[in-house]
Amino acid sequence: MSWPRGLASVTALLTAVVVVACCGLTAAAPEVSAELVFGLVSAVVAGTLSTAMGLFVAHRRPGNLVGFLLTLIGLVPPLETLLDIHGEVSLSRPMPGAEAVHQLAAGLWILWYVPVLLLMLYFPGGRLPPGRFPRLVLYGVLTVTPVFILVAALDPTAYDPPFERFGHPLPTLPESVIWFLALPLLGLLMALLVSSALVMRHRYRAGGPVERAQLKWFGLGVVALPGTLLLCWVNYLLFGELTALIWVGLAALSLGVPSLTALAILRHDLYDVDRTTSAVVTWGLLTAGLLAVYSAVSLTGGLALGRGSAVVSAGVTALVAVVLVPAKNRLRRSVDRRFYPVRERALAAVAALEREVHAGRARPEQLEEVLRDALRQPSLRVGFLLPGGTEFRDTAGTPVAGGTEVRLAGRPIGIIDGPCPHEVATAGALLVETVRLRLELRxxxxxxxxxxxxxxxxxxxxxxxxxxxxxxxxxxxxxxxxxxxxxxxxxxxxxxxxxxxxxxxxxxxxxxxxxxxxxxxxxxRPSSLDDGLGPALESLALRAPVQLDWRLDGRVLPDDVATTAYYVASEAVTNSVKHAQATYIGVVVGEDGDGTLRVTVQDDGRGGADAHRGSGLAGLRDRVAALGGRLHITTGPGSGTTVEAVLPCVS
CATH class of the missing domain: 1.10.287 (Helix Hairpins)
Structure with missing residues (x-):
């Protein structure tokens, strides 16, 4: 077992022990608040999810430190909850060392952020980028964390309720000294956060398409780190105590980061990350705007109206929300231009081409060239599925393999071979349909x-x-x-x-x-057709040197349809006997529900029939087409040949 995977297993085991301790301590407590029980359940869920994600990543990527760091994120919520439960239980049942534990745990909240900072340095490959700057950031994180925990433990400030009766059994420093040390440490923590972001930015610029996509997914989760710090600041600024805002940030940190990190490592191509980024930024700005309005109205309303301002704040915020709904699309377009420029540029290029085509100044076949330029993919190709066809081909007739499907009314009509957002493929559906029909006509x-x-x-x-x-x-x-x-x-x-x-x-x-x-x-014209198609097929079966079974379903056919059907069967049987070395041939002639006659000739020969080689099948195709029908040939080496003609049989 590789050592990163071993560390992940050990951390997961430690998390399980902490969870069991939390549950046991809660069950033994005479009385525990509902808030703490809710916190316990939330911590167990968050810790279990992150730990499971970490173990899964460690199993799939044994030599990658990312799995271990995810299990480290999963350890923090149960550990913090264990300390909270221990402190609350000690209020009603004296426990040895409760005050010392509470004093040492005063600064452990920083552990919520440290594993994420380390992830920012090691993601996605599990190795620190080369250079002195990433190493200095790493040393800074590993140094600031224990120093900050120590400084917080030496703080002599009285604890918040209900722990105001707890003392400080361990040594402390004057409050002025604590502030002198803590503020620079917090500033250094913010600087380390910015520096870790710069390391990610440098890795993104130097990485390939896969690594960039992974970093985009990871960046969506990492937004929770500064977002949580901002929510904490807003929380204390507005309310002066812990509220739901902090728990929202911590939930995003402990749930969003592991989920998106695992997604980025294992399935970065599952969904369009640029589209997700655009949506997250759009709704984040809307939410931030509403929070800002609510906070401003609460502050001014509190000064003017007193405690009754909550109703006014809610009403004004709801009014602002109604006003912001029509502006959402405009905000989304603005965000797209910044965070999703490829999609925005491609949509604009497709719309411009449509206008030029309608004005007669461009041809719809220029779609491939326009998408190549807009998406900056010189090798991009657009394939079209012609009616009755089974594979996608470009305008030159060359097959196009895989890519983003273009659908119209739920059915595939084309394919774009190359990186292309689904919205762009949908926007170009009408152009693809136009080219497809023009190719079919041509x-x-x-x-x-x-x-x-x-x-x-x-x-x-x-x-x-x-x-x-x-x-x-x-x-x-x-x-x-x-x-x-x-x-x-x-x-x-x-x-x-x-x-x-x-x-x-x-x-x-x-x-x-x-x-x-x-x-x-x-x-x-075969004389046997004077008695109808059935006797003609019977005569054909009698003359065939191999076993030939035939079946005729339907009414009496017009003479031209019966003659063409007979020639289809006769020519196909002749080819099977002469070229395919078949031992069995089946002929089925029957009417379809749409008023057409279907003639199917199937053999067990060696296959390889080609209407483009020789004049037999080519002439047969011309004869069928002259009647307004279609001829399909399905064959493969060693799999036999099926010749199928669909003829209009309106009498």
């Missing part, structure tokens, strides 16, 4: 043009084939038959010609010519 026009050319070439090729087959086959036989009959006519009287044999040969030649003409006609 692709359809290109396919129509290519299909037209292929159909024309196929028509010429088929005409030449028919001419050649007629010339070399039936025409030659009929010409030969005519010459033979003319020869028989000339020699009919002299008996030099075997007339019966000549007639037999003529009948044979005529039969052969008829068969060839039928074969040619069958190539134009």
């Amino acid at each position: 692709q359809a026009l290109s396919e129509v043009e290519a299909s037209r050319g292929r159909l024309l070439s196929t028509g010429y090729r088929e005409r030449r084939r028919l001419e050649r087959d007629l010339h070399d086959g039936a025409q030659s036989r009929l010409v030969s038959l005519g010459m033979a009959l003319r020869l028989a006519q000339r020699h009919l009287d002299d008996g030099s010609v075997d007339f019966d044999g000549l007639l037999d040969q003529a009948v044979a030649e005529l039969g052969t010519a008829v068969a060839e003409l039928r074969e040619l006609a069958h190539g134009l």
Whole structure:
């Protein structure tokens, strides 16, 4: 076990012991205030959460000191609560050394802040940054902490109720000396806080994208440290005693810091940290404004109206809250420009491109270029999902892998491959949809043009084939038959010609010519379709050299639809037998609920069919497209091939 992980385990064990001591001391006390019980429950929850976070981080990052420091944060609430319970119990039941313990614990409140300061120095890698300045800050924290605790223990000032009867059994110093020592120590503590923040800032500037994202998440939690100190100052300034303001700050310190630290270490990419920062700053400013109004009205109202000013303060604060609600969006935009400039800049760039497109001065295809410039990501790519497609492709047709999805009406239409806030992707949805439809139209026009050319070439090729087959086959036989009959006519009287044999040969030649003409006609339209698509598929199954199962569902089809469906099945079966070495072929023809006919041919061959190689499937796709249908081919090495045609079948 690495030593940082061992320290985390020891600290967690010590926290468990302190929690058990708190519970045992509370149970043995004759009377404990409800406030202290609430404090005990809160301390146990906060300590358990932070300790669990620390152990989890130490388990996942054994050599990182961050896990140990998180368990150290979890130790502080139960420890402070144990001292408070010990002091309160000693009021009703004398306990040895109670006054000495109370005197030594007077300055332990600084422990709430020390682990966070150390985290600021060691986060996220668990190592102190190189250089003299971070080491001096570390030495300062480790020195100021025990000195301040010692100076606070030597303070002779009487304790606040209910401990005003406690004395000071340990030596003390004059009050003037204590103030002389304590004020510089507090100032030095503030300077160490600022210095730790500077160390974080330097680490942020020198870090990469991952470390920067981690530091942003951690910075959201660390805000609780100066925030708690500020709340303590406001608390004593306004009320002169402990109130809920201090507990809010301490809760944020003991719960927020561990949670966000663990999130930053383990899942920094879970959510958009810049957006979170903007929201926190916005609501923090609004809350601070309301607190300032309430404090100012309370102070002035107290001077003018006395104790009844609380109602006035609450009323005026509520009025200010109503006024601030419409200003929230404006405040959010201002904060975004400062704390979330990338998002703000990208949103503005997308909005400007939309205006230019509507005015006809730009093209929506410039979205990728605009996002690259706004997000400062030269390698960013925008992919579009064409209707009927299964993968995202850019405007050049190159596949785009992963990234931020662009959705419209809940369905994916595009993807942005590169760091891009979700709000920016949403803002560009209409532009992506426009480009997608333009690409689809361009692709359809290109396919129509290519299909037209292929159909024309196929028509010429088929005409030449028919001419050649007629010339070399039936025409030659009929010409030969005519010459033979003319020869028989000339020699009919002299008996030099075997007339019966000549007639037999003529009948044979005529039969052969008829068969060839039928074969040619069958190539134009199979004669088996005269009885319908079912008998044609049955004939196809009988002629297939492999097992072929077919099923036909639906009503009688129009002739052009039945012919195209037959050619889809015939060509797919021929390819499966000739190229895929299939042993089984299944043909299913049925009507869909939307008035279309679906022809599916599936084999168990070796796969690898490609409509772009060879003329068979390409010609089939053109034939289907000419009828207004769509042809899909699904195949893979060793996984068989599925040819699926969707044809309109309106009669």
